[in-house]
Structures are given as C-alpha cells and as structure tokens.
Amino acid sequence: MAVAFHPLTVSDVRRETPEAVSIAFAVPPALADDYRYVPGQHLTLRLVRGGEEIRRSYSICSGLDESELRIAVKAVEGGRFSPMAGEIRVGDTLDVMTPQGRFGVALDPAAGRTYLAIAAGSGITPVMSIARTVLAREPNSRFVLVYGNRNSQSIIFKRALEDLKDRHLARFVVHHVLSQEPQEVPLLTGRIDGEKLAQILRTLGPLEAIDHVFLCGPGGLIEEARATVVRLGVPAERLHVEYFSVEGLPVAARPRPRAVATDEAPVATAAITLHGAHHEVPVRAGETIVDAGLRAGLEMPYSCRGGMCCTCRARLVEGKVEMDLNYSLEPWETEAGYVLTCQAHPTTDRVALDFDQV
Incomplete structure (x- = not known):
C-alpha cells in the first residue's frame, strides 16, 4: 500500500507522565484499511511552522483488540515537535502518514513463545502495542519486559502495565529499573548496563529458549543490550531493534553532515x-x-x-x-x-x- 498522508481528527488526549501524552485518532471507515497496522509500527505526523515542514515519527501504543489508533509522544528538550504535543486538543486535525515500520513479528494463536523486551523511556511505546497484542492473541505465550526510567513518575503507561500484569499474572513479567530512585531490590536501581542486564536475564532461565527479543530506546542502551543478550546465548537473528535516538552511541557512529553544493551542476x-x-x-x-x-x-x-x-x-x-x-x-x-x-x-x-x- 502506498505511503500517504491523510488528515485525521484527534479523538482523545491522555496525560501519561509529566513529560508524555498519548494521542488517539479517529480513523474514518473509508480509511480503515489504510491505517490497519502491525504491532510495533509507527505513524509520521506532519505540520508546518514558519513556512517549514516538520515531520516526526511516533510509535503506535494501542493493541490490535483495543479498537483505536493511539500513539505516545514524550517531550524532548530542544525538540521542535514533541513540546507542542501538550497543546494538542480533542477535535484538532493533524496530517498523519499511514503506518510504517517492521519492528514486530507475525502472531500465531497456537504458539507458546517466550518474548523479551528491553526498553527505556519512550522506547516502551511500540513494545506496549506488541505486548498487549501478544498477551491477547497468543494465550500460551509469555512476555518479559525490562523497562528503564529515571523514577516512578517517569514510567510511561505505568497504570496500563499494572493492569496487564493483573490480567496475565502467570504470563507477563515486568522489571522496572530506575536510575534516580532507590528500590527495595538493589539490582533494579541504577542505569541499565550490560552487567545489570545480565544479572536480571539470568533469572529468566535458559536464554536460548527466548523466541524473540525487542530492543527499543536510545542507541547506547540498544548496543549494550544487544551485545549482552547475544553473549548470553540468544541467536542474533531473534533480535528486533528500533532506535529512538543516537544518545549513548560513540561519536564516530553519529551523522557526519556533508556539504551540499549550492550551484546547479x-x-x-x-x-x-x-x-x-x-x-x-x-x-x-x-x-x-x-x-x-x-x-x-x-x-x-x-x-x-x-x-x-x-x-x-x-x-x-x-x-x-x-x-x-x-x-x-x-x-x-x-x-x-x-x-x-x-x-x-x-x-x-x-x-x-x-x-x-x-
């Protein structure tokens, strides 16, 4: 299906944390097929400010059985789009691209899989869509989430994660790791690094039994988590990666702008x-x-x-x-x-x- 923008009306705005909101869109019946998505995909929003077009991608957080199309937006310091998300109101119309991305897997209701997700900050957004859908549509599968934040107030979807755990006690496990707030379990206090992650993952049993691993967040976390997971025995082809920023990556791995010629040749x-x-x-x-x-x-x-x-x-x-x-x-x-x-x-x-x- 061709990539295209359509004007969609905002049907709901929900404050998730002091820095993050989730936004739901009303999709007209005529566009239902265009906005049919796979858990893990994202939407690109477009607006014009001062004559300049700005585009930003935000992951879908709703599950397939929730009858809505919802994204989450976390304000980024110095950002040009995200700080304006708090100004969006129900009834506003935004230009929204049809769903894109391949950060997900095909589901099988008969499967009994083990999923592992490692996320930080707004990296929870696509993982939330995947977890909601897996737990609803694969009744024999298990989902483990390691989720890093600064403190408990910055946990996006905190209540929704608690509700998921209450509904799927035996199949959904969440490890909240907080970098700036002490917890009862010392292992869960501090930044997620390779050593801490390895200790957490060893409590899960044989890691080679994990069928799919989702890594989502800043680049530094992803690279450290990728190396740790593979070192502990998970085949690299089972990893699915979604970068939300280059934060934490070596300077040599970051963009190096090229000079663009101003002549017509x-x-x-x-x-x-x-x-x-x-x-x-x-x-x-x-x-x-x-x-x-x-x-x-x-x-x-x-x-x-x-x-x-x-x-x-x-x-x-x-x-x-x-x-x-x-x-x-x-x-x-x-x-x-x-x-x-x-x-x-x-x-x-x-x-x-x-x-x-x-």
Missing part, C-alpha cells in the same frame, strides 16, 4: 519510481536522494532523516549509493538492494530507486 541522476510514477531527478554534490527529490517537488516518504525510522526505504535497482548511516535496515535487506534514501548518496552517474517495491 548535478553530479548524478536519480530515476525515482514513486506511487506508480517515474521521475528523473538531478542530484547535486552532497545531496541525499530524499534531498534531491524534495528539491524537485516530489512528495518523498521520510521522517527522522537520521537513518532510524526506515520511512524512506527504497530498493536500489540500478547504480550504486553510499549510506552515511543505517540504524534500521537488516543485513538481508541491504543484500537485497534496499537503502535508506535519507542517507543515500549516488556514487555512480545514474541510480534508479523504486519506492513501490517495499
């Missing part, structure tokens, strides 16, 4: 297939494919522009490109020719990319 041509139409777009030195497409007036699919959300994913069918960063494509995707066009720079005179083969 292109260094390459990008043949872009988008929504069934074909476009020939000149690319200037330093430009990404997304940059070039936007300059040419195309409605390019993108959101984070940091290599994390995968909204800009396309298949490279001709030529070669070089990506600055890749936090979201799996190895099999890059081998199959998929690239992040917000990070991709042509290295041949001509490249061809198909956004419809996603």
Whole structure:
C-alpha cells in the first residue's frame, strides 16, 4: 500500500507522565484499511511552522483488540515537535502518514513463545502495542519486559502495565529499573548496563529458549543490550531493534553532515519510481536522494532523516549509493538492494530507486 498522508481528527488526549501524552485518532471507515497496522509500527505526523515542514515519527501504543489508533509522544528538550504535543486538543486535525515500520513479528494463536523486551523511556511505546497484542492473541505465550526510567513518575503507561500484569499474572513479567530512585531490590536501581542486564536475564532461565527479543530506546542502551543478550546465548537473528535516538552511541557512529553544493551542476541522476510514477531527478554534490527529490517537488516518504525510522526505504535497482548511516535496515535487506534514501548518496552517474517495491 502506498505511503500517504491523510488528515485525521484527534479523538482523545491522555496525560501519561509529566513529560508524555498519548494521542488517539479517529480513523474514518473509508480509511480503515489504510491505517490497519502491525504491532510495533509507527505513524509520521506532519505540520508546518514558519513556512517549514516538520515531520516526526511516533510509535503506535494501542493493541490490535483495543479498537483505536493511539500513539505516545514524550517531550524532548530542544525538540521542535514533541513540546507542542501538550497543546494538542480533542477535535484538532493533524496530517498523519499511514503506518510504517517492521519492528514486530507475525502472531500465531497456537504458539507458546517466550518474548523479551528491553526498553527505556519512550522506547516502551511500540513494545506496549506488541505486548498487549501478544498477551491477547497468543494465550500460551509469555512476555518479559525490562523497562528503564529515571523514577516512578517517569514510567510511561505505568497504570496500563499494572493492569496487564493483573490480567496475565502467570504470563507477563515486568522489571522496572530506575536510575534516580532507590528500590527495595538493589539490582533494579541504577542505569541499565550490560552487567545489570545480565544479572536480571539470568533469572529468566535458559536464554536460548527466548523466541524473540525487542530492543527499543536510545542507541547506547540498544548496543549494550544487544551485545549482552547475544553473549548470553540468544541467536542474533531473534533480535528486533528500533532506535529512538543516537544518545549513548560513540561519536564516530553519529551523522557526519556533508556539504551540499549550492550551484546547479548535478553530479548524478536519480530515476525515482514513486506511487506508480517515474521521475528523473538531478542530484547535486552532497545531496541525499530524499534531498534531491524534495528539491524537485516530489512528495518523498521520510521522517527522522537520521537513518532510524526506515520511512524512506527504497530498493536500489540500478547504480550504486553510499549510506552515511543505517540504524534500521537488516543485513538481508541491504543484500537485497534496499537503502535508506535519507542517507543515500549516488556514487555512480545514474541510480534508479523504486519506492513501490517495499
């Protein structure tokens, strides 16, 4: 299904913590199929401020059986979109992209799986959607959550997590790890690091029996958790990763801006297939494919522009490109020719990319 924006009306706004709100949208019956989602996916919101278009992606937190489409937004210091979330009111209309993302798995009602999720802060949002749906639709499966926050007041969905545990006592386990609030169990006090995580995970039994692991939050947490989980015996192919920021990553792994040429001379041509139409777009030195497409007036699919959300994913069918960063494509995707066009720079005179083969 083609990526597209539609105006949706806000049906509910709920304060989750002093810094976070959840927002539900009313989806018209005519758009029900367009906004049918898989737990773990996200929505991209679009607004214009001072003549500039701003896009941000926010994960869906509702479960499939809850009959609503809800996201959560946590205010980010210095952010351009998230601080305004507290001003959104019921009845407001926002431009919302159709659901995107692959941070999830196909469910099987007959399966008896063990799921592990490690999240911090707003990284709980897609995990909440996955956990709600797994516990409702896989009655023989078990879900374990290790969730890091500063203190108990900053726990997003605190009451909802307690309700889930009350309903699924034998199948849902939550370990709250608080970095700035002492707890009765010393192990659960402090920042989630490799050593602390290993101690918690060893209480779960044989880790090779875990079927799926979801890692979501800042980059530093994800990399430390990934290394720890694999070291303790979980096969790497069972891990599912969603970066919410590059916080905690080495400086060398962060974006390095390229100078964009201001003259009109292109260094390459990008043949872009988008929504069934074909476009020939000149690319200037330093430009990404997304940059070039936007300059040419195309409605390019993108959101984070940091290599994390995968909204800009396309298949490279001709030529070669070089990506600055890749936090979201799996190895099999890059081998199959998929690239992040917000990070991709042509290295041949001509490249061809198909956004419809996603």
